[in-house]
Amino acid sequence: MKLSDLYWHRITPLHFLLWPISVLYGFFLSLKRLCYWLDILPSVKLPVPVIMVDSISVADGGKTPLLLWLVDFLITQGYRPGIITRDNSDNPVLPHEITSDNDLLSTDGKAFLLAHHCRKSCPVWVGKDRAATAQELLSTYPACNIIICNDGMQYYRLERDIEIIVVDFSEHSSGNGLLLPAGPLRLKPNQLRESDIIVTNGKPNFHLDMSKWGKTYNMRLTNDTVYNVLDPEIQRPISSFKNKQLHFLTDIDNSRWCLDYIQKMELNAELHSYAENHRFSQHEIYLPEADAILMPEENVLQCKKFANDKLWALPKRAWINDELQALLLKKLKNKN
Structure with a gap:
């Protein structure tokens, strides 16, 4: 914090x-x-x-x-x-x-x-x-x-x-x-x-x-759809993850918003919050027990080169x- x-x-x-x-x-x-x-x-x-x-x-x-x-x-x-x-x-x-x-x-x-x-x-x-x-x-x-x-x-x-x-x-x-x-x-x-x-x-x-x-x-703001980092064409509604074991990774700038989002969407997710301007590494997204790993889009872009098929990006869109x-x-x- x-x-x-x-x-x-x-x-x-x-x-x-x-x-x-x-x-x-x-x-x-x-x-x-x-x-x-x-x-x-x-x-x-x-x-x-x-x-x-x-x-x-x-x-x-x-x-x-x-x-x-x-x-x-x-x-x-x-x-x-x-x-x-x-x-x-x-x-x-x-x-x-x-x-x-x-x-x-x-x-x-x-x-x-x-x-x-x-x-x-x-x-x-x-x-x-x-x-x-x-x-x-x-x-x-x-x-x-x-x-x-x-x-x-x-x-x-x-x-x-x-x-x-x-x-x-x-x-x-x-x-x-x-x-x-x-x-x-x-x-x-x-x-x-x-x-x-x-x-x-x-x-x-x-x-x-x-x-x-x-x-x-x-x-x-709409943020009810995520996309797979390995294949952005694959998109799913966030509601499809409600019964999954999730891990939510973010830096401190987005941690409060992520926590509110987890509670609002009633997700079974463990939040991992890192320091401001943190540079994510491959071992941090290696979570074998997770069904899926979610990250705000601005954070997940750092992980494109070493992403796995469990990694999903959560974008925000304005109407x-x-x-x-x-x-x-x-x-x-x-x-x-």
Whole structure:
């Protein structure tokens, strides 16, 4: 369990010390945004529209499935998107494209998941400096006519044309409803009224006051089907595993979600949780007593080269209503 899990989902005496830091953090972000708005700090304007997609919380909150849906949607509408994402590795290098499975050892799991699904139709680039990364992508792929920025809600140096903020109402994501570092939120909820598009996931809870928000669009995540890693064409409903002896492997980032999923689906599964950014090895998926081994898709991609026939991937897919699709097209048309 992460140290943050011990206090981000409750109120403890520690929060009397952390709350003033949260106030300063919020003030700093507001000041930073104002400086960019007044052109005191220089920003970068790209020659193509930029869509920024981020979560209000440090948790993913469904942001990655939404981004995958967005890529497919833009391609069907005739756009040629490119994705930029932040390099979270310990040894950052210059902006570069994720081009092969060999990049997995030096790439964040979610970034590699994006490349796994999108790289044939949408280049995925990583780098510490998002503006420089976007410029390198456009230089290499001049046919790209739209940039999707994964994360970057508070990275004001790169100007965005459309901002999509994901709000996950689960306890794991919203926690105690406080701003960092006292809680898991990266943005004050009342600031959401300034966002272009707010996409929600789940049912509202009492922590977040939605009275001052703009219009919200609900996203539904589906994760009731798994596929075999050796042969992705083989797919089965998760309900077919209910009477099986299962082992669920994940890193700490997905452990709480996996535990909730096991309980929700009433699976007979033993959960194995590993450290953040853990690199799985062959012996860890060698579990002879298991009828099947399940892993979140972003984790299981590490195991493709040494997978066995018991290994199954659990993907997340986003369903978005037609109203949001129409709004996106309208905003993009107005930007051209």
